Amino acid sequence: MSEVVKADNREGILVLTVDYPPVNALGAPVRQGLAEHLTSAQSDNSVKAVVIACAGRSFFSGADIREFGKPPQPPVLRDVQVMIENSTKPVIAAIHGNALGGGLEVALCCHFRITTKSAKLGLPEVKLGLLPGAGGTQRLPRVVGIEKAVQMIVGGEPVAGTEALALGLVNDVFDGDPGRAGEAFARRALAEKMPLKRVRDDDSKLQPAKANRQLFNDAVAAMTRRARGLVAPLACAECISYTLDYPFEKGLQLEREKFLELLNGEQSKAQRHVFFAERAAAKVEGVSADVKPRTVERVAVIGAGTMGGGITMSFVNAGVPVTLIEVAEDALSRGLGVIKKNYEATAARGGISAADVQKRMGLITGKIGLDHARDADLVLEAVFETMAIKKDVFVKLDAIAKPGAVLASNTSYLNIDEIASVTKRPQDVVGMHFFSPANVMKLCEIVRGAKTAPDVLATAVAIAKRIAKVPVVVGNCDGFVGNRILASRAKQAEELLLEGALPQQVDAVLTKFGLPMGPFAMSDLAGLDVGWRSRKDRGIKSEIADALCEAGRFGQKTGKGFYKYEGRAAVPDPDVERLIDETLQKMGRKRRAVSDDEIFERMVYPMINEGARILQEKIAARPGDIDIVWVYGYGWPVYHGGPMYYADTVGLKKIAERLSHYAKETGNPSLEPAPLLKQLADAGKTFASLAA
Numbered sequence: 001m002s003e004v005v006k007a008d009n010r011e012g013i014l015v016l017t018v019d020y021p022p023v024n025a026l027g028a029p030v031r032q033g034l035a036e037h038l039t040s041a042q043s044d045n046s047v048k049a050v051v052i053a054c055a056g057r058s059f060f061s062g063a064d065i066r067e068f069g070k071p072p073q074p075p076v077l078r079d080v081q082v083m084i085e086n087s088t089k090p091v092i093a094a095i096h097g098n099a100l101g102g103g104l105e106v107a108l109c110c111h112f113r114i115t116t117k118s119a120k121l122g123l124p125e126v127k128l129g130l131l132p133g134a135g136g137t138q139r140l141p142r143v144v145g146i147e148k149a150v151q152m153i154v155g156g157e158p159v160a161g162t163e164a165l166a167l168g169l170v171n172d173v174f175d176g177d178p179g180r181a182g183e184a185f186a187r188r189a190l191a192e193k194m195p196l197k198r199v200r201d202d203d204s205k206l207q208p209a210k211a212n213r214q215l216f217n218d219a220v221a222a223m224t225r226r227a228r229g230l231v232a233p234l235a236c237a238e239c240i241s242y243t244l245d246y247p248f249e250k251g252l253q254l255e256r257e258k259f260l261e262l263l264n265g266e267q268s269k270a271q272r273h274v275f276f277a278e279r280a281a282a283k284v285e286g287v288s289a290d291v292k293p294r295t296v297e298r299v300a301v302i303g304a305g306t307m308g309g310g311i312t313m314s315f316v317n318a319g320v321p322v323t324l325i326e327v328a329e330d331a332l333s334r335g336l337g338v339i340k341k342n343y344e345a346t347a348a349r350g351g352i353s354a355a356d357v358q359k360r361m362g363l364i365t366g367k368i369g370l371d372h373a374r375d376a377d378l379v380l381e382a383v384f385e386t387m388a389i390k391k392d393v394f395v396k397l398d399a400i401a402k403p404g405a406v407l408a409s410n411t412s413y414l415n416i417d418e419i420a421s422v423t424k425r426p427q428d429v430v431g432m433h434f435f436s437p438a439n440v441m442k443l444c445e446i447v448r449g450a451k452t453a454p455d456v457l458a459t460a461v462a463i464a465k466r467i468a469k470v471p472v473v474v475g476n477c478d479g480f481v482g483n484r485i486l487a488s489r490a491k492q493a494e495e496l497l498l499e500g501a502l503p504q505q506v507d508a509v510l511t512k513f514g515l516p517m518g519p520f521a522m523s524d525l526a527g528l529d530v531g532w533r534s535r536k537d538r539g540i541k542s543e544i545a546d547a548l549c550e551a552g553r554f555g556q557k558t559g560k561g562f563y564k565y566e567g568r569a570a571v572p573d574p575d576v577e578r579l580i581d582e583t584l585q586k587m588g589r590k591r592r593a594v595s596d597d598e599i600f601e602r603m604v605y606p607m608i609n610e611g612a613r614i615l616q617e618k619i620a621a622r623p624g625d626i627d628i629v630w631v632y633g634y635g636w637p638v639y640h641g642g643p644m645y646y647a648d649t650v651g652l653k654k655i656a657e658r659l660s661h662y663a664k665e666t667g668n669p670s671l672e673p674a675p676l677l678k679q680l681a682d683a684g685k686t687f688a689s690l691a692a
């Protein structure tokens with residue numbers, strides 16, 4: 001009998017406990033074990049009812065994603081589900097931790113479901129570019145109704161046990177051991193002769209939408225508004241519509257077909273890559289799993305500006321109290337005011353309650369003076385981005401902060417070792433680079449200094465996860481991973497304008513690919529004057545951007561930049577085209593027609609090339625780390641997996657050839673393929689082969 005499924009007949013109640021770490025995914029050994037015990041239970045007269053429960057931290061967390069794309073091993077999940085659904089003896093699912101994807105779909109085949117209040121029940125397949133392919137789109141609407149099912153399946157967010165009870169998704173809630181609770185419920189079901197209902201047989205919850213299809217259409221419209229470029233959300237909605245148009249079995253068959261289509265599709269492959277790359281990125285080279293993070297209970301954030309405010313919100317959103325420190329009252333009250341306004345806006349949209357606003361503001365203590373950082377376990381500096389100011393703050397923090405405190409800088413490109421060098425504790429200094437708006441953006445680039453201690457890195461990764469960020473540990477260089485690659489793209493964007501492309505043409509090529517914004521709209525959002533001032537400091541030129549600034553066009557803040565702005569809408573401006581022509585004339589250059597294909601290749605391939613240099617220099621440990629930085633920090637479309645994953649789908653040989661071509665055409669040697677890219681291309685290899 002199966003090792004991973006333990007069977008315990010407790011006076012007629014057969015409790016099946018699955019133990020398949022780390023998350024009880026429904027892998028082949030689990031399916032085999034369940035099938036064996038369910039089959040024997042049917043003919044075993046001593047068994048009156050069956051309970052399915054899991055050991056460890058969670059009920060089934062879904063199908064085993066690692067098995068996707070491999071030949072299916074029997075029994076397939078559907079076979080196990082049919083055994084459960086057709087059992088003549090009550091089958092009870094006792095849920096704790098998570099019941100996700102195939103895990104909830106198995107539970108929906110049971111006659112009864114009970115759960116802990118804090119458990120998470122959901123169908124998140126859409127986040128993997130998939131849809132619930134084991135009957136979830138046909139059974140869930142029959143239990144919670146069409147609108148809620150659309151919300152849960154197209155959105156992918158789980159519901160908590162308490163809400164599941166209110167929705168009728170479960171029959172009861174319990175505390176304590178799932179096996180025991182399941183056993184108790186089974187005895188009650190037998191004693192009260194509760195009828196064995198199959199979800200598939202009850203269409204009553206579908207009637208309102210069958211009578212008024214607009215209910216379904218409105219729910220879908222609300223949930224697919226932000227699906228930009230993703231195929232899975234619409235496929236999920238289509239499958240749910242089968243419940244309104246077809247009998248159960250037909251709907252199940254159509255769902256299966258649609259599932260296989262997505263499973264073999266490019267988008268889901270890319271999104272599954274991102275799933276595993278995100279988890280791999282949290283594993284730090286040279287820091288073994290037994291290195292314990294330092295305790296972080298009290299956090300001090302230095303600077304209440306845009307970044308300091310957003311970072312503070314991230315901590316208090318996770319229940320971590322923050323001392324927010326400024327140099328002057330007005331700066332502090334301004335910062336606190338912005339935070340409060342943000343929370344009130346979220347509450348007004350129904351995202352949090354008014355009580356939550358109070359509770360979160362209550363976790364923030366505003367103070368004047370660095371002294372107030374003395375008790376903090378973690379001090380996170382988010383002051384103005386110049387080396388002199390950063391050094392001044394760290395010199396003072398070195399004298400104030402308690403021994404063992406982690407000193408982190410939110411710098412977005414300055415040298416972490418140089419900042420650490422002004423302290424007597426460089427081992428405690430690390431970069432924690434958040435992205436604006438910091439309370440929304442998921443990425444946290446953790447910058448490892450030459451002397452940063454392993455447990456400080458482990459602490460930064462752990463705290464980033466605790467505040468729901470995605471940590472990626474990177475090496476120390478100008479711009480780290482994200483901004484360094486961004487700079488290589490910006491260089492080419494500028495070059496393309498000097499050769500004849502227009503800002504709106506370049507931006508359109510990238511937004512068509514799925515990026516939220518092109519480089520020129522992004523510059524207008526950030527403000528062209530910021531780059532202008534720093535170029536002047538460094539004595540370097542960007543002819544067209546400089547000309548725009550000299551004309552007072554700083555971007556959105558002045559209503560004009562590379563575009564003119566009607567409200568928040570960016571509108572191409574003939575004045576910009578005239579200004580570009582004049583600038584090129586002064587430079588003795590002629591505009592030429594530039595194709596969208598060339599723009600795409602010269603925007604994206606240099607990013608990949610810079611990624612190869614970053615891997616060569618070990619600034620990033622894995623190609624997947626670069627992908628996670630760009631997906632969670634710069635809006636690279638998740639269904640293209642990230643720049644390095646995407647490169648493998650195009651083929652490194654082609655990318656290397658195109659880069660060489662453009663290096664010759666433009667006379668720009670930095671476009672030559674990086675040695676690592678060339679080496680892999682010549683060997684017919686992929687970036688993924690580096691991590692294998």
Ligand code: T1G
Nearest residue numbers: 022023025061062063064065066100101102132133134279
């Ligand atoms: N399959 C295989 N491995 C999985 C897995 C899964 N479903 N879920 C997690 N892991 C691994 C993960 O890679 C990591 O491995 C370890 O478990 C811990 O994960 C037919 C088609 C459950 C909420 O989408 O959301 O069912 O890095 O670090 O933060 O309709 O994992 O240690 O080697 O994330 O505590 C649907 C996916 C599948 C849920 C736990 N299910 N998992 O979070 O730990 S598709 C999902 C999660 C499906 C059916 C369809 C989270 C978690 P390693 P972790 P965590």
